[in-house]
Amino acid sequence: xxxxxxxxxxxxxxxxxxxxxxxxxxxxxxxxxxxxxxxxxxxxxxxxxxxxxxxxxxxxxxxxxxxxxxxxxxxxxxxxxxxxxxxxxxxxxxxxxxxxxxxxxxxxxxxxxxxxxxxxxxxxxxxxxxxxxxxxxxxxxxxxxxxxxxxxxxxxxxxxxxxxxxxxxxxxxxxxxxxxxxxxxxxxxxxxxxxxxxxxxxxxxxxxxxxxxxxxxx
Numbered sequence: 282x283x284x285x286x287x288x289x290x291x292x293x294x295x296x297x298x299x300x301x302x303x304x305x306x307x308x309x310x311x312x313x314x315x316x317x318x319x320x321x322x323x324x325x326x327x328x329x330x331x332x333x334x335x336x337x338x339x340x341x342x343x344x345x346x347x348x349x350x351x352x353x354x355x356x357x358x359x360x361x362x363x364x365x366x367x368x369x370x371x372x373x374x375x376x377x378x379x380x381x382x383x384x385x386x387x388x389x390x391x392x393x394x395x396x397x398x399x400x401x402x403x404x405x406x407x408x409x410x411x412x413x414x415x416x417x418x419x420x421x422x423x424x425x426x427x428x429x430x431x432x433x434x435x436x437x438x439x440x441x442x443x444x445x446x447x448x449x450x451x452x453x454x455x456x457x458x459x460x461x462x463x464x465x466x467x468x469x470x471x472x473x474x475x476x477x478x479x480x481x482x483x484x485x486x487x488x489x490x491x492x493x494x495x496x497x498x499x
Contacts, residue, residue: 282309282310282313283309283427284425284427285372285400285425285427285432286309286310286313286372287313288423288425288432288434289310289370289372289398289400289434290310290313290314290317292398292421292423292434292436293314293317293318293368293398295368295396296318296319296320296366297318297320297366297367297368297396298320298321298362298364298365298366298367299320299321299322299323299361299362299364299367299368300314300318300320300321300322300323300367300368300369300370301323301325301359301361301367301368301369301370302314302322302323302324302325302370303325303356303369303370303371303372303382304325304326304356304371304372304373304374305324305325305326305331305335306326306331306373307331307334307335308324308331308335308338308339310370310372311323311324311349312338312339312342315342315344315348315349319348320348320368321347321348321349321350322348322349322350323349323350323351323352324349324350324351324352325352325354325356325359326352326353327353327354327355328353329353332351332352332353335351336351339351356371356382356385356386357381357382357385357386359386360389361386361389361390361393361395365392365393365394366394366396367393367394367395367396368395368396368397368398369383369386369395369396369397369398370397370398370399371383371397371398371399371400372398372399372400372401373400373402374401374402375401375402375403375404376401376403376404376405376406376407376408377404377407377408377411378401379399379401379408380407380408380411380412383397383399383412383415383417383437384411384415387415387416387417387439393439394439394440395438395439396420396436396437396438396439397417397435397436397437397438398434398435398436398437399434399435399437400432400433400434400435401432401433402430402432405433405448405467406447406448406467406471406481406482406485407481408435409435409445409446409447409448409481409485410447410480410481410484410485411481412437412445413444413445413447416439416440417437417438417439417441417445418437418438418440418441418442418443418444418445419435419436419437419441419443419444419445419446419450420436420437420438420441420443421435421436421451422434422435422436422446422449422450422451422452423451423452424449424452424460424463426459431463431466433449446488447481447484447485447487447488448467448485448488448489448492453492453495455495455496455499456499460496461493461496464489464492464493464496465493467485467489468486468489468490468493471485471486471489472486
């Protein structure tokens with residue numbers, strides 16, 4: 282399993298009635314979660330051929346059929362069961378796609394207590410800005426590199442009082458050249474003409490420049 286998927290799996294330290302591996306692709310993350318939890322793990326993808334292959338693998342595995350389910354559908358069409366403690370993991374898509382899925386799921390299930398783990402491939406600041414307006418709080422976030430690409434992972438909880446921050450909150454190491462280089466790359470991205478006049482970009486740039494000052498002060 283990749284470094285990114287392993288890092289996402291490591292975020293799952295609580296028991297949930299159901300865990301939804303959305304956009305599951307080949308199902309590596311969901312299978313790792315079957316090893317470490319007692320939750321019912323749901324594999325969700327729109328590609329039937331991927332799910333058919335995954336179905337064969339799971340049927341031949343040690344996991345009982347009662348512990349997993351496959352769903353060939355759009356994430357925004359999911360109907361979550363009555364149990365309130367559920368985790369939805371969305372990774373491998375852009376930040377705005379994450380927002381669309383999360384907002385739809387929250388609107389459709391107002392009585393549920395939902396956690397989300399998100400790992401967008403881009404648009405991190407837009408994601409944080411949009412979700413800060415939802416009934417979500419930031420439990421934890423992390424940063425990692427894999428094959429020269431950078432990723433942020435966000436664990437969010439419904440009705441949690443902790444604010445979703447405009448940029449990364451928990452993971453900065455002010456002695457790390459890699460972290461400083463990442464901040465500078467995000468500043469360059471936000472300074473693109475298409476971004477720099479947007480409110481989310483202005484707010485994030487202020488936070489990033491403050492972080493740069495802290496790095497230089499160490």
